[in-house]
Amino acid sequence: MLSFPNAKINLGLNIIEKRKDGFHNLESCFYPVPWHDVLEIVPSQKLSFQITGLEIPGDPMENLCLKAYRLLAEDFDLEPVSIHLHKIIPMGAGLGGGSSDAAATLKLLNQLFTLDLDEETLAGYASEIGSDCAFFIKNAATLAHGKGDQFLKITINLAEKYLVLVYPNIHVNTAVAYSGIIPQKPSHGIAKIIENEPLSSWKDQLTNDFEHGIFKQHPSLTHIKATLYQLGAAYASMSGSGSALFGLFEQMPQLPEEFDNYLVWKGQLS
Ligand SMILES: C[C@@](CO)(OP(=O)(O)O)[C@H](O)COP(=O)(O)OP(=O)(O)OC[C@H]1O[C@@H](n2ccc(N)nc2=O)[C@H](O)[C@@H]1O
Ligand SMILES: Nc1ncnc2c1ncn2[C@@H]1O[C@H](COP(=O)(O)OP(=O)(O)O)[C@@H](O)[C@H]1O
Incomplete structure (x- = not known):
């Protein structure tokens, strides 16, 4: 069985407060x-990756795809599988x-072994893997809050806009990025x-709280x-938490030569 786990971007990202469990409550639109x-999972004689x-x-045996398999195997009698991940989305970006791969693994195993788990149950498993993993179960634009694993409906349509994503070869560690944040209550009203506001006005209203610290380290x-x-x-x-940057455009721009030094994805959203 084959799946194509996709990336997400954050439209606005505000860190609201540090929680007692050490995590942070945030508010962000995940898109x-x-x-x-590319992820393929097929039945096999023994578990392989x-x-x-x-x-x-890091250690391939600690990969989030295997973590997802092991998590489900704790509760269900899963046959061994062979997992092949072809990695295209840059990491520390x-x-x-990684969360998307893990969520896709949960969904593929659910299908392969006809476990009949609904989205809510799958999202519960996903939240045990990573804070933003549950988002990829439904994989639709949403207003994320809590640790990034609680969701509220949001109406947003960027279809036909053009997206340019640039990964400048800088790996950012999420935990380190959070440790540099001073949370700013209250909510910024991203939704x-x-x-309600046109795309052209978002630049004056939406902020990503990680930018200040990460831009300071990487001008x-x-x-x-x-x-x-x-x-x-x-x-x-x-x-x-970076370091990928993105631009939303009404028309696809001609990219400068300096972007040839980076990993770039560009295309029209649908
Ligand atoms: C910052 C965000 C915003 O969408 O995305 P990325 O930049 O990683 O894509 C997410 O909150 C990243 O979520 P995720 O990458 O799943 O993080 P986790 O594996 O759960 O946690 C890694 C570490 O980040 C910190 N962490 C994470 C989430 C959160 N709400 N508060 C935190 O303080 C914790 O120190 C934790 O140990
Ligand atoms: N399937 C996976 N894909 C990417 N990274 C993974 C995966 N499994 C584990 N990791 C670990 O998670 C780290 C963060 O990767 P990723 O989730 O892609 O980045 P980000 O947190 O910036 O969105 C990687 O540097 C890697 O060590």
Whole structure:
């Protein structure tokens, strides 16, 4: 069975407060975007895992796909499988690629073994894997709150806008990024802005609280964001805890040569 786990971007990201469990409550619009990994799971004699494509740092046996398999295997009598992940979405990018792979693994195993788990149950397993993993179960634009694993309905349609995503080869560790944040209560009302204000005004109203600290450490990111605006972006931002930056455009721009040094995804949203 085959799946194409996709990335997400954050439209506005505000850290509201530090929780007693050490995590942070946040508010952000999570939006799925069509930059994909490829994931194949087939029944096998023994559990095996193969990675191709981008190199994933860390122990392959700790990969989130295997974590998802083991989590379900605690509760269900799963036959062994062979998992092949072809990694395309850059890591440490704020694009949620690892969480998306894990969520896709849960969904594929659910189908393969006809476990009949509904979305809510799958999201429960996903939340045990990572804070933003549950989002990828439904994989539709949503206003995320709590740890990033609670969702509220949001009406937003970026279909036909053009997206340019730039990964500037800087790996950001999410936990380290959070440790540099001073939370700012209260909520910034992201949903109201996104639902009621035109895209062109988001740049004056939406903020990503991670940008300040991460841009300070990596000044090239400030330059890339400014370049996206110079190219005509209606709205540009860092995604999640970085370091990927994105621009939303009414028309696809001609990208400058300097972007050849980075991993870039560009295309029209549908
Ligand atoms: C920042 C965000 C925004 O969408 O995305 P990314 O930049 O990773 O894509 C997410 O909150 C990332 O979620 P995720 O990547 O699943 O994080 P987790 O694995 O759960 O946690 C990694 C570490 O980040 C910190 N963490 C994470 C989520 C949260 N709400 N508060 C936190 O303080 C904790 O220190 C935790 O140990
Ligand atoms: N399937 C996976 N894909 C990507 N990263 C993974 C995966 N499994 C585990 N990881 C680990 O998670 C880290 C964060 O990756 P990822 O979730 O893609 O980034 P981000 O948190 O920036 O969205 C990686 O550096 C890697 O060590």
